[in-house]
Amino acid sequence: MKIKAYWLILLFCLSGTGTFAQEQKMAESEIATFKQTVNSVSKKIKTLTTDFVQYKHLDFLSKDIETSGKMFFKQPNLLNWKYIKPYNYSIVFKNNKIFINNEGSKSSVDMGNNKMFEKINKLIVGSVSGDMFDDGAFVITYFKSKDGYITRLLPKDATLKKYIKQIELVFDKEEGIVKQVKLIESSNDFTKINFKNKIINAKIDDSAFNN
Amino acid sequence: MLKSTIRLLIINCTLMLLLVSCASHTLKGFSKTIVEQPIYKAPYFSNTGTDYVYKANISIYGKKLSGLFIAKQINDSCHRIVFTTEFGNSLLDFEIGEHTFKINSIVADLDKKMIIKTLKNDFRLVLANSYHVQAQYENATDKVYKSKDGNRYNLLFIKKQSDNLYKLVRASRYKEKVVVSYSNVNNQLAESLTIEHKNIKLDIVLNYMNN
Numbered sequence: 001m002k003i004k005a006y007w008l009i010l011l012f013c014l015s016g017t018g019t020f021a022q023e024q025k026m027a028e029s030e031i032a033t034f035k036q037t038v039n040s041v042s043k044k045i046k047t048l049t050t051d052f053v054q055y056k057h058l059d060f061l062s063k064d065i066e067t068s069g070k071m072f073f074k075q076p077n078l079l080n081w082k083y084i085k086p087y088n089y090s091i092v093f094k095n096n097k098i099f100i101n102n103e104g105s106k107s108s109v110d111m112g113n114n115k116m117f118e119k120i121n122k123l124i125v126g127s128v129s130g131d132m133f134d135d136g137a138f139v140i141t142y143f144k145s146k147d148g149y150i151t152r153l154l155p156k157d158a159t160l161k162k163y164i165k166q167i168e169l170v171f172d173k174e175e176g177i178v179k180q181v182k183l184i185e186s187s188n189d190f191t192k193i194n195f196k197n198k199i200i201n202a203k204i205d206d207s208a209f210n211n
Numbered sequence: 212m213l214k215s216t217i218r219l220l221i222i223n224c225t226l227m228l229l230l231v232s233c234a235s236h237t238l239k240g241f242s243k244t245i246v247e248q249p250i251y252k253a254p255y256f257s258n259t260g261t262d263y264v265y266k267a268n269i270s271i272y273g274k275k276l277s278g279l280f281i282a283k284q285i286n287d288s289c290h291r292i293v294f295t296t297e298f299g300n301s302l303l304d305f306e307i308g309e310h311t312f313k314i315n316s317i318v319a320d321l322d323k324k325m326i327i328k329t330l331k332n333d334f335r336l337v338l339a340n341s342y343h344v345q346a347q348y349e350n351a352t353d354k355v356y357k358s359k360d361g362n363r364y365n366l367l368f369i370k371k372q373s374d375n376l377y378k379l380v381r382a383s384r385y386k387e388k389v390v391v392s393y394s395n396v397n398n399q400l401a402e403s404l405t406i407e408h409k410n411i412k413l414d415i416v417l418n419y420m421n422n
Contacts (some may be wrong), residue, residue: 056279060285062260063264065262086420087418087420088299107275
């Protein structure tokens with residue numbers, strides 16, 4: 001079974017945070033319904049704009065490191081992931097290249113030539129192209145809780161596994177869209193991203209993807 | 212025989228003069244004074260309760276990298292250092308003390324002897340809590356503590372008026388190797404640091420993030 005590209009799009013869709021206590025494994029029938037909901041919602045998405053807040057958690061720090069910004073996505077494969085606070089840093093994925101604007105200093109990377117960068121960022125853009133969330137690459141489990149649906153993806157690839165122990169996506173229960181992503185590293189430190197103020201199918205000019 | 216010995220002596224003396232002039236270049240205009248304190252306590256990374264989080268911009272042989280530099284003193288003699296991408300993925304995780312060094316993790320692309328050695332030396336230099344002062348120099352506005360470090364010297368430049376460390380030079384007897392410049396400093400924090408290498412094309416700029 002392959003989880004399709006639109007999952008990632010959905011991944012960028014949402015709002016709010018929450019704690020997900022008392023979760024239960026979803027039954028097969030529930031999984032099927034859940035996927036169907038996600039499918040129908042995602043089919044409608046042509047463009048997407050959302051705010052995000054990212055928390056980097058390291059056990060030895062007294063406080064998570066908080067950064068925030070905006071994300072723009074346009075079908076089929078334009079993505080701008082833009083940090084605004086506390087620094088300006090944007091990364092655009094376009095034509096199999098990565099364009100970086102780091103506080104005015106610009107550079108570009110051919111994804112084919114930079115394996116580490118490619119792997120690290122495949123979590124974002126690789127899923128847009130549909131080659132990431134599939135059973136071939138991940139062991140996927142499904143849970144439900146009072147606050148949402150949770151999917152956990154365990155990488156099968158040995159290299160990816162060294163860096164990412166687990167990816168956790170939390171979906172809004174009513175809307176069937178992702179509101180939180182958590183990337184857990186092998187050390188158990190993690191990066192958590194919450195999405196909010198999502199706008200679907202508003203016109204986004206191509207210039208939003210010039211970096 | 213005598214002629215050639217004299218010629219050799221002249222060459223030696225010229226060479227010595229050249230070398231001495233290189234060595235004294237860093238301390239040009241300074242004169243030696245008595246050592247006022249045997250140990251200089253470094254202020255900028257020594258508070259155990261503080262998470263030191265900096266945006267890092269690295270330039271290495273013309274290539275640019277960026278991410279977050281995170282440091283914390285975890286006990287009396289040791290700092291934990293983590294370098295992550297803007298997305299939060301850890302690229303390296305070290306524990307560095309005056310005489311200890313431990314790699315908790317490092318991504319394959321950075322796992323090279325030279326890179327590890329350079330970063331270890333840089334981080335140890337910048338994060339050291341104290342320096343044994345062997346000699347002291349001063350001019351009208353600044354004083355300099357000279358501290359021996361293996362076969363190198365660390366020269367700590369301090370503004371007399373504010374008592375703030377504004378420059379740290381790591382040098383051999385004859386040549387500067389690394390220059391650390393601090394700006395926007397108070398007596399506990401340097402908001403901006405530049406680590407400039409004189410023998411390799413590597414510069415690291417750190418800007419404090421108000422987290």
